[in-house]
Amino acid sequence: GNSVTQMEGPVTLSEEAFLTINCTYTATGYPSLFWYVQYPGEGLQLLLKATKADDKGSNKGFEATYRKETTSFHLEKGSVQVSDSAVYFCALSNTGNQFYFGTGTSLTVIP
Amino acid sequence: GAVVSQHPSRVICKSGTSVKIECRSLDFQATTMFWYRQFPKQSLMLMATSNEGSKATYEQGVEKDKFLINHASLTLSTLTVTSAHPEDSSFYICSALITLGYEQFFGPGTRLTVL
Numbered sequence: 001g002n003s004v005t006q007m008e009g010p011v012t013l014s015e016e017a018f019l020t021i022n023c024t025y026t027a028t029g030y031p032s033l034f035w036y037v038q039y040p041g042e043g044l045q046l047l048l049k050a051t052k053a054d055d056k057g058s059n060k061g062f063e064a065t066y067r068k069e070t071t072s073f074h075l076e077k078g079s080v081q082v083s084d085s086a087v088y089f090c091a092l093s094n095t096g097n098q099f100y101f102g103t104g105t106s107l108t109v110i111p
Numbered sequence: 112g113a114v115v116s117q118h119p120s121r122v123i124c125k126s127g128t129s130v131k132i133e134c135r136s137l138d139f140q141a142t143t144m145f146w147y148r149q150f151p152k153q154s155l156m157l158m159a160t161s162n163e164g165s166k167a168t169y170e171q172g173v174e175k176d177k178f179l180i181n182h183a184s185l186t187l188s189t190l191t192v193t194s195a196h197p198e199d200s201s202f203y204i205c206s207a208l209i210t211l212g213y214e215q216f217f218g219p220g221t222r223l224t225v226l
Contacts (some may be wrong), residue, residue, distance in 0.1 A: 036217070043117070043204050044155075044217040089154065099145075099215060103154045 006102030021075040023090035031092040033073040038087045117218035134205030140185035141207035149202040161188045195225045
């Protein structure tokens with residue numbers, strides 16, 4: 001079946017620290033992988049995506065590489081800001097219709 | 112970019128009343144929309160898939176008579192929570208599918224509180 005596993009949160013970092021949020025998946029076929037971000041009181045926004053193995057998605061300083069050999073799609077950012085405080089969701093989709101989300105990782109960045 | 116709106120953003124109602132939530136794709140047509148429910152500090156739970164002009168497909172465990180979904184046009188889907196009870200209090204999020212790129216665009220969510 002299809003599923004996504006994210007590292008447990010919450011994560012608290014100081015400003016300018018390095019961020020890694022782990023995400024691994026199981027899937028049939030060749031899924032597309034996504035990271036969504038949810039700011040307090042808001043819906044989800046697409047942060048980045050990758051549609052095939054070895055693709056790297058990037059946006060706003062965040063990056064994630066689609067690793068088929070390790071079935072992973074870890075989110076990284078070299079220097080986080082207070083404004084990055086949010087909940088981050090890893091997701092996969094095989095067909096575009098059915099999306100599978102991880103449980104979310106809450107990130108708090110302190111000045 | 113593609114924008115999805117939801118209305119209302121917040122609603123408080125008394126137990127036993129029905130509440131309608133609208134989901135609109137503002138600058139594109141969406142043949143498929145999705146309704147999710149999010150509990151505090153948890154991930155999104157897919158409730159149903161809504162296809163324009165046909166009946167919604169509900170996920171296992173979701174009561175179709177309680178959560179009525181109508182997708183009457185290519186830009187509008189509605190979720191009606193009938194005879195709402197406090198346990199229905201939650202954050203409801205819709206999304207619309209753009210087929211090209213297999214990408215879903217999410218609405219900002221509706222916070223429902225049932226007293």
